[in-house]
Amino acid sequence: MSRDTGGMIRTVDLLWGTDSPRGSRGPRPGLSVEKITSAALAIADTEGIGVLSMQRIAKTLGYSTMSIYNYVPSKDQLIELMLDAATPPPPPARDGASWREELEDWVRATWQLYQAHPWVLKVPTLSPPVGPNQLAWFEAALHALSRSGLRGNEVLSLGLHVIGSLRGQAAMAADLTASASERTAGEFEQIVSRVVTEDRFPVLHTVIRRNGISEIGIAQDVLVDLEFGLRLLLDGVEEHVKRHLG
Amino acid sequence: MSRDTGGMIRTVDLLWGTDSPRGSRGPRPGLSVEKITSAALAIADTEGIGVLSMQRIAKTLGYSTMSIYNYVPSKDQLIELMLDAATPPPPPARDGASWREELEDWVRATWQLYQAHPWVLKVPTLSPPVGPNQLAWFEAALHALSRSGLRGNEVLSLGLHVIGSLRGQAAMAADLTASASERTAGEFEQIVSRVVTEDRFPVLHTVIRRNGISEIGIAQDVLVDLEFGLRLLLDGVEEHVKRHLG
């Protein structure tokens, strides 16, 4: 029996479809890992990961709660499967795109992915990416960076940097918009004006005065911030390459 | 009765100590918001936010579970209080530091803060920062950036960028080290060598070949990556300023 209750190996087997095959005995299974994963995915995408429970999944599939455990060893493992299922293969690089354009495209695609599946940002990463699609995205980012002229370890370093940065930005944006929608219109403005006084927080105060409060409270254009930062970062990369290797 | 069950206003009142004062009647309260917050903080810091429950807090304080609710309207609100309590006032800027050094110091200080309170990275931000200490950190970052020569909205934009980026990096690092500690020694290497083949993921494959697997699996020096990326970003800022405003 190679089925264990769910170590990392088992996760990988489930992700890559290399799990030990079921025997031919017993009743025909009515469910499948795929059915369960996609049902869970639908719930998470539309109603958020907060309402996702084994009971809920079972109910939408018309089975008992415990049936799920015949296919998936635990909820954590299921989420791992959902993560890879939520990630389509990355779009191929445009022909003739520079490494910068390639990376910028990658960032935008990832951003859209986070918009489509906001719950992805909420789940704690239990392991480094090992699913086929997750790895493909990683590969795509590194591919773009490898054309920049950076050295091998710099490619990896900056790749991780960009991924972490993007994830953080997206999470911040999601949290802010979520919290904004739960507030009554003037509430935040009222609080800010009460708390952010000129003597306590001078810079913040003038920034808010000049740009309006909405830019902090409602993060509708975090993507703009993201691209601005990315542009500066890539400028820095080009200069670095010119200086050290040019 | 100005006490509601816990809207944002109430949170702010609790954070700034401007909550409506208790009447003088009734038994002397044995607990306090501060006691509860610091007990909860101690648990989260040492054992992680996963084990933090109202029952657990009450037990360590020697009170019944429901007593807690006499002081704090909900667990979510309590976490908000913990967040601000976990954040000491930011260190003052060094005398004579350039804006770059000031920001780099800020990043390192924030990094250390995340190391001391890893659970901070796990809690979903329910609202924009409104606590005194959280706002002070925000102010400090913007202060450094405001000296860079960037324009007002660029300061805010890049400030949010840096914060989100830092948070994402730190979260990634924490997740990776956590998952690494739950793995047996060769397990990850075995998986990687099985899954990351040269034909499927060429760039990833060569990077791993050249740098060793540990750099992905065990994120011990994410701080190095972070500072590398930050350096490039700030290079980009300087160039941007020179070009547009110099």
Next chain:
DNA sequence: AGAAACTCTGTATGGCATACGTAAACACTG
């Protein structure tokens, strides 16, 4: 035929946040 393997279900078990009712402590009123 019978054993082995498998699916599916019902029923715990132990956890969680928190609503509600109640008893006791205290301060202020008369």
Next chain:
DNA sequence: CAGTGTTTACGTATGCCATACAGAGTTTCT
């Protein structure tokens, strides 16, 4: 001092949750 309203603290209950376990029924292989 008696009474009254306020507040603390507690026990209990509700309704979630993941998941362990023990059958019962189904299918295939020996």
